[in-house]
Amino acid sequence: MSGADPGTEPNEDSAGEPSARRKPVVVVVEPETPGNVGTIARAMKNFGLTDLKLVNPPELREDGEAYGFAGHAREDVLPNADEVTFEEIVENYHTVGTTAITGEDDQSHERFPFKTPAELRASLKTVDAPTAIVFGREGRGLNNEELSQLDEVCSIPADDDYPVLNLGQAATVLLYELRELTVDETQLPDTEVVRAAEPDIERFHEYFGDFLASTGQREHHREKNALLMRRLLGRAHPTEREIHSLLGTFRKATTKLEHADHLAAKYDEPVYPRE
Incomplete structure (x- = not known):
């Protein structure tokens, strides 16, 4: 075993500037x-x-x-x-x-x-x-x-x-x-998120508004929940895949709710419970 050695100077780039810090x-x-x-x-x-x-x-x-x-x-x-x-x-x-x-x-x-x-x-x-x-x-x-x-x-x-x-x-x-x-690179993948296109996010908010209307909520509740969803997605920075998955889910949910209303009216059945 050799004695203490403070190590070599950091490498220099073509401009003569240090290109890497010495590691402890x-x-x-x-x-x-x-x-x-x-x-x-x-x-x-x-x-x-x-x-x-x-x-x-x-x-x-x-x-x-x-x-x-x-x-x-x-x-x-x-x-x-x-x-x-x-x-x-x-x-x-x-x-x-x-x-x-x-x-x-x-x-x-x-x-x-x-x-x-x-x-x-x-x-x-x-x-x-x-x-x-x-x-x-x-x-x-x-x-x-x-x-x-x-x-x-x-x-x-x-x-x-x-x-x-x-x-x-x-x-x-x-x-x-x-x-x-x-450490220059780790085994973890790139953690930067590419946020979905804003038109797609706005389209989701439209679908979510339709979904809220289909649930029969009062207007002031719908407005509050729509704002909460906007704030939530604003913090979450959804990806394109995530926003498209949400779009599909709420579109199907809205369609089912509207179909349930249609059947209830056609057969003169009570509508599903609402608030």
Whole structure:
């Protein structure tokens, strides 16, 4: 295992401008359980990180817990992990220490002020620097002396009765929140919605108005429900397929209601119950 390396400079495009932000490295200080190291490596793999650095780690055997918990990270992240000293990380990186226990005010300088993972993401998004996310021990975390040497402090909001997360869980939550900085593409499909054409949406509102009339509602109720539907679709941004499906459904419902009225009149039967 080699020592701490702040990494290479980001790539430059043809204009000489940086084209990619350097991704953070992940540092685990004195982990006690190989399985947690493997879990962290797996989370790194999930969220586009590859550079794992370990301070005084336990033995990580290829047939042991670490590799068993690492998933596909056993192929690259874990075997390429560097063993480093805490001092090397402090000297070479902009450091973010993680802690579950924070200071409540500015009298606790080691643990206050602190950022939530979302706030940390917003902060790191505006700069490019060799950055290290530093996690502490399973049972005790980072101590005050260590935190005082780090540049920033991050804490995951949790229930006040039990705010301490398992080391692997904490790393997974934090790296998930930072994914906008580390993952270019995900397995999820494009989430942008193409809203149906406005004439089709207006045609739906006409059909819905006919449906309301066929139900026999009083006019002021029909007007209120028509407005509620307009507001609902305004928020929902229906797609072309969705609006066409709704059009067909309400058209058929209106036809059936009108047919029921016709049969009731033809055979002098009572109409179906109305309000």
